[in-house]
Amino acid sequence: MEIKVNGEPRQIEQETSVLKFIQSLGLDSRKVAVEHNGEILEETEFSGKTIKEGDSLEIVRFVGGG
Amino acid sequence: MPANSDTILIFVNEEPRRVAPGCSIRQLRDRFKPAADILIDNGHPVTEDVAVGESDRVVLIKRGEVPSSDELEALMVARHGPGIHEKVKRARVGIAGCGGLGSAVAIALARLGVGVLRLVDYDIVEPSNLNRQQFFIDQIGRMKTDALAENLARINPYVKTESIQMRLNRANIAPTFADCDAVAECFDDPIAKRDMTVAMRHDLPHVPLVTVSGIAGIGPSDKIGIRKIFDNIWMVGDGETEAAPGQGLLAPRVAVAAGHQANVILRILLGEEF
Numbered sequence: 001m002e003i004k005v006n007g008e009p010r011q012i013e014q015e016t017s018v019l020k021f022i023q024s025l026g027l028d029s030r031k032v033a034v035e036h037n038g039e040i041l042e043e044t045e046f047s048g049k050t051i052k053e054g055d056s057l058e059i060v061r062f063v064g065g066g
Numbered sequence: 067m068p069a070n071s072d073t074i075l076i077f078v079n080e081e082p083r084r085v086a087p088g089c090s091i092r093q094l095r096d097r098f099k100p101a102a103d104i105l106i107d108n109g110h111p112v113t114e115d116v117a118v119g120e121s122d123r124v125v126l127i128k129r130g131e132v133p134s135s136d137e138l139e140a141l142m143v144a145r146h147g148p149g150i151h152e153k154v155k156r157a158r159v160g161i162a163g164c165g166g167l168g169s170a171v172a173i174a175l176a177r178l179g180v181g182v183l184r185l186v187d188y189d190i191v192e193p194s195n196l197n198r199q200q201f202f203i204d205q206i207g208r209m210k211t212d213a214l215a216e217n218l219a220r221i222n223p224y225v226k227t228e229s230i231q232m233r234l235n236r237a238n239i240a241p242t243f244a245d246c247d248a249v250a251e252c253f254d255d256p257i258a259k260r261d262m263t264v265a266m267r268h269d270l271p272h273v274p275l276v277t278v279s280g281i282a283g284i285g286p287s288d289k290i291g292i293r294k295i296f297d298n299i300w301m302v303g304d305g306e307t308e309a310a311p312g313q314g315l316l317a318p319r320v321a322v323a324a325g326h327q328a329n330v331i332l333r334i335l336l337g338e339e340f
Contacts, residue, residue, distance in 0.1 A: 031256045031260055032260065033260050033264050040267040040296070041264075043264075058295070058296070060263065060279075060295045060301065061279065061305065062256040062259040062263075062277075062279045063279050063280050063305075063308030063309075064256040064259075064308045064310075065254060065279075065280070065308055065315050066166055066167045066168075066252050066253050066254040066278060066281070066309075066315075066320075
């Protein structure tokens with residue numbers, strides 16, 4: 001099924017949690033901010049939110065330094 | 067016909083004055099401040115004798131002499147060009163973290179004359195900070211918020227500062243910045259950066275935030291970009307170069323990023339972005 005990640009179409013095999021999807025991208029869930037269908041998620045919500053056909057995700061990664 | 071058609075109204079060192087039309091800036095100097103050797107017309111130093119026009123703001127300075135407070139503010143303000151001062155003077159901007167980014171963003175905003183800067187940090191100035199942070203050797207050991215407020219007051223005493231000594235987290239970010247017109251995220255720690263974005267997006271969606279990710283190392287300056295990541299949030303940085311052993315934080319790239327942050331905030335305050 002098709003979803004959108006940062007505006008780009010992307011295929012996933014089946015519904016999955018936001019947490020699993022982030023991990024599949026090799027990202028650290030503590031260092032990303034995620035909007036799921038326009039709604040900002042707390043990190044504690046990642047495991048309970050399911051990504052479905054047609055959903056959109058905005059994933060922003062933070063690296064240290066300031 | 068104006069009541070005083072034989073004179074024009076101008077301001078000399080912020081004092082309203084009526085002078086003859088066609089009056090030149092050197093005539094004004096001779097009349098109001100003969101010792102002045104720097105002549106400024108509407109924010110621009112002039113070297114040739116020019117005629118002043120209605121509503122001009124003329125500042126006459128003797129080199130090396132510290133101007134009065136009103137003159138000083140007028141001088142700094144005039145240099146910005148029209149329409150900037152009134153807007154930034156009314157603004158309150160939050161600086162979340164007063165290290166390399168925060169100290170530089172605060173200095174740029176103080177030079178702009180932003181009305182109030184709320185400085186938030188929990189840490190003290192350490193020797194290793196001086197490779198990039200806008201502090202001085204004699205400030206080692208001081209609270210960063212206090213040391214920065216002191217430096218800002220030396221640059222522009224007309225900017226108010228509010229120092230808050232606390233460690234920001236997901237829960238206390240919103241109450242700390244709810245009344246700000248814009249906020250700069252200037253942390254070092256990536257998880258704290260993430261918390262800042264989540265808190266501002268979730269709790270304060272009407273307050274713009276400029277966050278930073280990816281400024282370490284010696285990569286090209288122009289890889290440090292600016293993009294809008296969420297409705298009220300801009301991100302400065304190359305997105306990937308993290309501070310790590312062997313990849314330090316160096317003054318030039320930190321300054322580039324802080325300059326980007328300050329300019330995005332200026333544009334927000336002027337209504338150009340948000």
